[in-house]
Amino acid sequence: MTGAKIFSRDQKGFTLVELAIVLVIIGIILGAVLKGQEIINNAKIKRVYNQQREVFAALYTYLDRYQRFPGDDPTAATRWSVTNGNGNGAIGGFTTNCAIGATTETCQVWMHLRNANIIPGPTNSAANPSNSYGGSIAVGNAAVQGLTSNWIAMTGIPHDICQVLDREYDDSDATTGDIRGTVNYFSTTGSQTVYFRF
Numbered sequence: 001m002t003g004a005k006i007f008s009r010d011q012k013g014f015t016l017v018e019l020a021i022v023l024v025i026i027g028i029i030l031g032a033v034l035k036g037q038e039i040i041n042n043a044k045i046k047r048v049y050n051q052q053r054e055v056f057a058a059l060y061t062y063l064d065r066y067q068r069f070p071g072d073d074p075t076a077a078t079r080w081s082v083t084n085g086n087g088n089g090a091i092g093g094f095t096t097n098c099a100i101g102a103t104t105e106t107c108q109v110w111m112h113l114r115n116a117n118i119i120p121g122p123t124n125s126a127a128n129p130s131n132s133y134g135g136s137i138a139v140g141n142a143a144v145q146g147l148t149s150n151w152i153a154m155t156g157i158p159h160d161i162c163q164v165l166d167r168e169y170d171d172s173d174a175t176t177g178d179i180r181g182t183v184n185y186f187s188t189t190g191s192q193t194v195y196f197r198f
Helices: 016-066 105-115 159-169
Strands: 137-144 147-158 179-181 191-197
Touching (some): 016 105, 016 147, 016 159, 016 191, 147 159, 159 179
Antiparallel strands (some): 147 191
C-alpha cells in the first residue's frame, strides 16, 4: 500500500454527538442574546410611554395646584422669577429644543414645573428633558396631522417604535387618535417625533 495513507483508529476528532452538543450550546447562547435584545427593546418602549405618563401627571398636578397648565400660568411670576403665560389654556410657541433661558410658554413649562418642585432639575433652566432614546421631551400646542391641541412630544424615536407605541396604546394610525406621528410610520426608515394628546 504505497502512496496511500492509512488512518489508524488512534486519531482523534469530534464525534457526531459532540458536534451536536456544541451546536445546541451555540444555539442556546444565540437565543439568549436575541431574547436579551428583545427584553431591552421592550423596556425602552415601555420607558417612553411611562415618561409620557410622568409628564402628563406633572402637568395635571400643576393644573390641580395652580388652576393653569405650566407655561400658560399667568400668575407664575408672582411665585418665582419666571415668565408668565397668557392663561388661554393653550401652551403656545411649541418647540422641541428650548434654550436654558427661553421665555416662550412651551419652554417655560419646564421652569414652572421645576420651580413648583414637581419635576427635578435646575429651577433656572427651561431646557427640555430627554427621553429614553436620547431625543427631547416637549410640551405645547400645535397642529399635528390636522388636529390642533396640547401635545406631549418625544423626538428622535425610531419609526418602528412609534408604530409599536401607537399600536399598543392607540389606534395604529399615525394620522388619527390620541397618539400621532410626524409622518406615516411606514413611509420613513429614520426616527421621528411621536405626539401624545393631553
